[in-house]
Amino acid sequence: MNDQQLITTLRQHLDEGLADLPDRVQDRLAMARQKALQQRRESRRQGWLLGHGLLRPALATAILVAALGLTDSYLQGQNEISDMAAVDSDLLIDDLPPKAFSDPGFRAWLEESSEG
Incomplete structure (x- = not known):
């Protein structure tokens, strides 16, 4: 006799x-x-994790910490991108020294950039 049959028999009795x-x-x-x-x-309805009173605040705290960590990471990435963009724009706006035009690496970079 399996569990379901036992339950049915007990319920009938x-x-x-x-x-x-x-x-x-x-x-x-x-x-x-x-x-x-x-x-x-x-x-x-509450689920096994949310059904216990002590786990609700702990879960909310963990979610908050994770959200703050992700936000901080995102903002740091944005700051790095802004810093790199500022350096790039400064380099592009600034006057090039005459030696730069005779540099073979610079010349190759210019040719590569103009092709793309």
Whole structure:
């Protein structure tokens, strides 16, 4: 007999004996069953991690720390890009010394840049 068959058999036996109980006991059992079902629905809605009171603040804190870390990393990357752009623009705006025009590497870079 597997678990589902055992559950079905037990439920049938309990349902058969229910008719023999006094009305007030039946009412209390029905209320207890409704309460248990409601608690089960709520725990399923909350999920296994959020269902525990202490884990909610810890999870919120972890998410906040992760968001702040990602934001900081993004802003640092943006600052580096801005710094590189400033250096590049300064180099492009500034006058080139005469030696630069005779530099073979500079000449190759100019030819490569004009092709692309």
